[in-house]
Amino acid sequence: MSINVKNLFKYYGTQEVLKGISFDIEGSGVTGFLGPNGAGKSTMMKILSGVISPSSGSAKINDMDVLVYPKKIKSITGYLPEHNPLYLDMYVKEFLYMTATIYKVPQKQKAVSKAIEMTGLGSEQTKRIGNLSKGYRQRVGLAQNLLHNPDVLILDEPTTGLDPNQIVDIRNLIKEMGKEKTVMLSSHIMQEVEAICGNIIIINNGEIVADGLTSSLKLQATGQVTEVEFLEPPNTDILEREDFVETVNSTKPNVFLVKGCNNRDIRPELFKWAVKNNMTIISLQQKESRLEDIFRLLTKQNS
Ligand SMILES: Nc1ncnc2c1ncn2[C@@H]1O[C@H](COP(=O)(O)OP(=O)(O)OP(=O)(O)O)[C@@H](O)[C@H]1O
Ligand SMILES: [Mg+2]
Numbered sequence: 001m002s003i004n005v006k007n008l009f010k011y012y013g014t015q016e017v018l019k020g021i022s023f024d025i026e027g028s029g030v031t032g033f034l035g036p037n038g039a040g041k042s043t044m045m046k047i048l049s050g051v052i053s054p055s056s057g058s059a060k061i062n063d064m065d066v067l068v069y070p071k072k073i074k075s076i077t078g079y080l081p082e083h084n085p086l087y088l089d090m091y092v093k094e095f096l097y098m099t100a101t102i103y104k105v106p107q108k109q110k111a112v113s114k115a116i117e118m119t120g121l122g123s124e125q126t127k128r129i130g131n132l133s134k135g136y137r138q139r140v141g142l143a144q145n146l147l148h149n150p151d152v153l154i155l156d157e158p159t160t161g162l163d164p165n166q167i168v169d170i171r172n173l174i175k176e177m178g179k180e181k182t183v184m185l186s187s188h189i190m191q192e193v194e195a196i197c198g199n200i201i202i203i204n205n206g207e208i209v210a211d212g213l214t215s216s217l218k219l220q221a222t223g224q225v226t227e228v229e230f231l232e233p234p235n236t237d238i239l240e241r242e243d244f245v246e247t248v249n250s251t252k253p254n255v256f257l258v259k260g261c262n263n264r265d266i267r268p269e270l271f272k273w274a275v276k277n278n279m280t281i282i283s284l285q286q287k288e289s290r291l292e293d294i295f296r297l298l299t300k301q302n303s
Contacts, residue, residue: 001062001151001182002026003048008057010043017043019206020057025199030178032197032214033186036299039203041186042082045156048184049079061152075103078145082156084138088130092121092140095129096147103148115143120169135166142173153177155185159192171196190292194218200291202298209298214291221293223263224286226270229255231280238277244269257287 003025010018018040025031035041046052047059050070059066066073087095096115100108116125119139124132129140138158145153158174159167175196177183187193193200193214200217202210210217223246236248236256244266247259260266267284274281 001028002060003152003182003184004058004060004063005044005048006058006060008044008047008059009055010040010047010052011055017206018047018054021203021206021208022057023201023208023211025182025184028178028180028182029198030174030183030185030196031199031201032193033184033201033203034188034193034295035186035203039299040206041203042156044203045079045154045184045186046081049077049154050074051079051081075148076151078148078150078153080141080145080153080155080158082160084141086129086137086140089128091126091128092116092132093125095140096143099144100147105148111147111149115146118146118173119143135162138162138166138170142170146177151181153181153183155183157186157188159187159189167192190290190295194291202295204299210294217294218289218291219263221297222259222287222289224260224265225289226258226260226265226267226284227251227255227287228258228270228274228284229282230274231282234274234277234279239273242269242273254282 006022007020008018008022009016009020033041047054048061048066050066050073053067061073061077064072093112096112097108100111105111116122119142121136121139121143124136129137132140138161142158155174159170162170171192174183174185178196185197197214199212200210200214201208233253239245240248244261245258246261249257251257258266258270265286267286271281271284
């Protein structure tokens, strides 16, 4: 299972929306696709699912070019668009059965029941889609994309508009899907991305500005920072001169943020330094680095 994009451009008239982007997603797992409004996320996702064509460059799913094998791509890909269009006059079960028929799913009834169960639609399955709440409509969209058991799932802001309980349920479902499928998900909720995405790609103004493990990207913004509280104000001049220290910043008279050299965890060295210099440490903890910081750092010129 893989998604490979190489030097891909997309123009809308004279507007260059995707500017030669390249990335690779290999194997199962959930990859977060982030970027400010208008960055080109939905455009990229539409290209991957074969809804629109790139202007140049290539996009491949499981080593098949989306332009060369459009039908095959649709049979192995599930795509949940940003504003998921549904047939509002159809009933949930009827709609899913129709979708399963279009996808030529074997054992349609079984596939529909499984998708209903996975997306928690049991109590709503006999209702008209137009009568469902926003969250349940979103679930119908997800169920629709699970029927043919695709290898690759492309989800454009799947949890937008859901209440906190539904968000948790859908996130868990996506996480579960990620165990056996390649899932690419766009979202503006950093907390969500941190919770479910092992890898992250950030796009800004049509260009990829970050691509890597969520854990290492988070560290890029702030580095490894230790928050240390001393019993009495220390002599920060001598601390700043230590080889293991890059910067020292005070947040309160006795509390300091100490950034380690070479992005390393300096808590053991800091503790030994305090003992050597007769300083008493009250607390010592690794400062949580946030995805929001790296997102803002890499995309702020656009916002
Ligand atoms: N069909 C279209 N015709 C003309 N311009 C378009 C079309 N679709 C998208 N665009 C433009 O392409 C740019 C990228 O849009 P896109 O929808 O890919 O952004 P996005 O990253 O998904 O943003 P958001 O976070 O707001 O969903 C925007 O400037 C948008 O106006
Ligand atoms: Mg979008």
